[in-house]
Amino acid sequence: MTITAYHKSAAGLLCFIALFAYSAGAQSIILKAGQKIDTLGLRRDGDLIMGKVQVGTGSGEVGYKAEQIAKIEFPEPRALKAATGFLTQGQPEKALAEIDPVVRYYEPFKEVAGAWWAQAAAIKVSVLAALHREVEGETLTNEILKTVTDPETARSVQLRLAGGLIRKKEFEKAIAICNTAISQSGDTSILAEAWIKKGDVLLAQRQFDDALLAYLHVPVFYSDEKEFLPGALLGSARVYWRLDDAKRATKTLNDLIAAYPRSVEAALAQSELQKIDNHK
């Protein structure tokens, strides 16, 4: 452990405010030895993770090597939800503006359990995909996979890779990722996403019947996962149309537009409706 004196200064105060903008609330270091250190803020200094601590009426810094730390208790950054929300509403630029600072803030702590880097970076991968910056997305995905230890996070990130694989027509790899998530995950949001991606792969392979069954898993079993319902509805409507069931396709698209009018999928649903109408 390293202890340094902390001098109150304007610069120090600014640093403190900036730190808490993305990580409001206390940040506690839990050492592998069991000790818990409540800090007023953290920073990375080489191998050391430095925590600002109250010392009497003043403050100082304590430093620990990352391998000594079992976990850091960070409060969940609000930007995760905000960015996801923007993404769902088809505003990837705003989502990126929200999520980017979080990714940068947690970057120095990414290998430490409890840091929100992987989750934030995973969202950023989706944002980059929405912005068609897929190469950056893939680079970041691979970086995430190197650091995550939580299998659910790894699955979630890998699922984000599936979209790129579909575009590259690497269907077998994409299906394998989806199937692994489906058979191993206990997280309903991951399961919902996995079924949608599987539907996407099967649709791209023109296996319409199986694609439809995959998409329908979401409204049938994971209807609480609202974030994924628009994608599932859009996918199933597209398949209905391919299966010559224009009536059901139209109904599904109208349901989607009514229930999620601000979603990206609602805009796509409008053009799908137009397409169906054109073929009448």
Add this chain to the structure above:
Amino acid sequence: MLFRLSRGPSLNPVTIVALIAATATTLAQQSSPSSGAGSDLAQLYSRAIAEFQAGDYAKAAADLDGLLTRAEFSQQLEPAFFTLGSAYFNGADYKKAIDAFKKYQAKFPNGPHTGDATFGIAQANLLTKNYAEAAAQFGVLEKDQRYRDQALFFAATTNRDAGKNAQAISILEKLTVTGLKTPIALRGATLLAQLYVEKGDADKTIGLIKKIHERLSLVDNMIELNTLTVRLGDQLFEKNLYDGALECYLAAYPRELLIQTQNDRLTRMQQRMDDQLAVARRDPAQFGQLATVINQLKIDIARTRKLLTDFEKLPSITPGIYLRMARSYYETDHKWESVVVYQELMDRFPQIPERESALFGLIVSLAEVNQPKKAQTFCEQYLSEFKTGPNAEAVGYMLGAVALQANDAQTAETRFAQMLESQPESKLRDQMRYLLGNAKFMQGKYDEAIAEYRSYLKEFPNGQNIEDVKYRIALTALFSGNYRQAMDELHGYIKKYPHGHWVSDSKYRLAVCKYAASLYTEVITDCNAWENEFKNDRQLGEVLALRADASAASDQVSDAIDAYVRSYKAATTDEVMNYSLFAASKLFQKRGEWDRVAELFQGFIENKPDSPTFLSALYWVGNAKAHEGKLEEARQITADAIKKNIADPRREKVELLLTQMAQLCVKKSGAGHAGANAEHVPSEGSPTPPPVDPNVDLDALLGSAEKNEGKGDQSAIARARILFAKAELARLRRQPAEEEGNIARLAEAFKPEELSPLLLGRAGDNLLSKQKTDQATRFYQRLMDEFPKSEFLDFAYCGLGEIALQKRSLTEALHYFSDGTEKIHAGQKMKDLTVGKAKTLLAMNKLEEAQKAFEQVAAVREWRGESTAFSMYSLGEIEAKRGHWAEANIYFQRVYVAYRKFLPWVAKAYMRSAESFEKLGKQKEAANTYRELLRNDKLADFAEAAEARKRLEALDEGS
């Protein structure tokens, strides 16, 4: 379960001590110092409280009663009076509880527990079934905000128990109308949902269930709610209110989630109780109110914990819920969803008692969503797992029926035959015997089909399909060409069933038999009679077409034309409509009456303006005008038709019109190279006009693509189509470089989203020929995604298959080629798709399948050419892979003997033929073959020539 009243004593030691101290002081002060009675009373009170705390309510009540009899009345005794009522209540002596609470109210009309006492009286009345009084008292309490929700809830309970459901509903609606903000409001909502179900008010039930589930955070007893939700679902299901039932089942939690959630709730309840205790310790003044809450929580926790423990011992509820969900989806016409749920049941719960039902449900649902292959697989699984299961007979029947559904008559025949043998007592035997006949009929096994139908008549003389069978026997005879027998059978059917389902069709078929016998006059008479008898029958178009055919066959051309025209107008299918329309047109053409052809199609356009044949008709109007020599009129009609539709990429026939326009422009220019491709352009009777540049002419008629580029007055698709017309002009004028250049511009200057289906296909092909596979993919994919019903979809299947093959994604390639040949109508690309499929199968080393595919290509006369040479060569390759060198050599030799025009294959075939000889140890023949290759001057520059020379040298050295 009713809420148990427990006022006064509490678990909070601090509060208890405070109360005891206050009351005990009062009691001690009541007596003179010498008597010692005060001290006794204080002790008695303390004892009563201890007994109450220990749950000995009878003793507590007795001591408190004794105490209050002996003690002089004082305001300080208020807690003792109230506690006495509580003790009687908790000891289930409701009559005395009522008396005690009433006494409390009389003595302390403004006491701190007046409301609690009223509440206790009301509850005691409810428990002793004094519903009227209970209802009245709850009615009073309802006005007090502190008791409102509880009062309403219990008032409703009172009315429900008294059989007054309407009043109970009204009260609960009052409780829930302001929102479900408290746990008691949630309980009220749950009770209300039950009452709605009993009343059969599905809409309100569903709405309420949704609201309850939106406020699940307020629900402590999740198991109870879950059970209720499922039960509500069952009640709705029984009443055929499937939408509501489904809402309930979807809202129900599966076992794992339920246990987890219930444990979370218990933790939360415990925390709440601890918090209340902490508050009570800090502020004894809140004792009365908090004691109620704490005690209720204690009871609820114990009850919920027990429910959870019991629940955990039970088998999982999830399969039961899923089964209900699947059935509800099925009943609400969400068959695909029911498949999803049944499949999940099968996959996740292989050992459950519901498996048989699930498997059967899955089969039925799959059959309903037209998934016969999958249904077939599960039928087999069912019969393997549940040979004598309750649905085994139905599944046995379905095994054949779904095969029929999949148009797999051969499998259907096998299955029905098996089932008839293995399930001799099946209730569906009648149906299976009938369908077995149909399966044979579908395969063209007419003799066997007739035999099967006759077996049916013998086995089921009163069977449910007897009429159909008799009709089908006649039909089978007709299809097998036994017209005499068919006529006898048809007459027999009509006689037996003069008003039968197939009478109109039988009479039509009789006419068909006569047509086959060239009895045209009779056919005409019969068709006329048919029309009189079945004026508005849907088959009229077909009958008129037959009548027209008979007239045409007997050279009554005008009569035939009239009948064809009436036929297309009466037709109910595009097939009959197009047949009759074009048959009439052909008769006019035969007579050279091009003006009548134009009239015919103009009449069609007026009659059927929404028909998909509309643009084809316009094409024919233009074509007819051209044949009439009215070239300008033809050009104008065609140009107008093009201009009206050119901006709509969905109008696929625009390209046909553009080709016609190009032909007309070439014709006008007198360029003279319309050649073989300009087959529809007639020779003109009028003198040849001065030559005009057809490109200029085309621009004048349609506008110039180049000039309009970047201008807003012409859409991208219009410009692209004009380029296509220019390419067609070039093709007709035999200017391949210009043709290719224009198509290349389509691919390079336009985005896929700007093009029509044919142009997407042509652009994709152009890019693919230049190995620009990624760009080509975009065009093909656009065609595939945006125009899935296009007649040019085969371009996409073929192109994407070829790209996948080039990238060695063989499974994907096979997928495209197979779907292209089997799932869509492949117009222009059938040959390429079949060759692609064959190449892919060979690359996958699926030799037998590849062989069949190449044989198919080689056998089609219309495909004769390079693809035949390639197929022959590939068949040789297949034999070579098998090590059958002699057989391989025959194919290679056929290539260089019979297909000499296709030099690359000839060169390769020579080499492989020589190699085959070498493998067979025939060195001399091998050398001769190499020499023969080298003697062919046309092959001198081929790499194979150099290779042949090397091989020849090697053979010479070896000899």
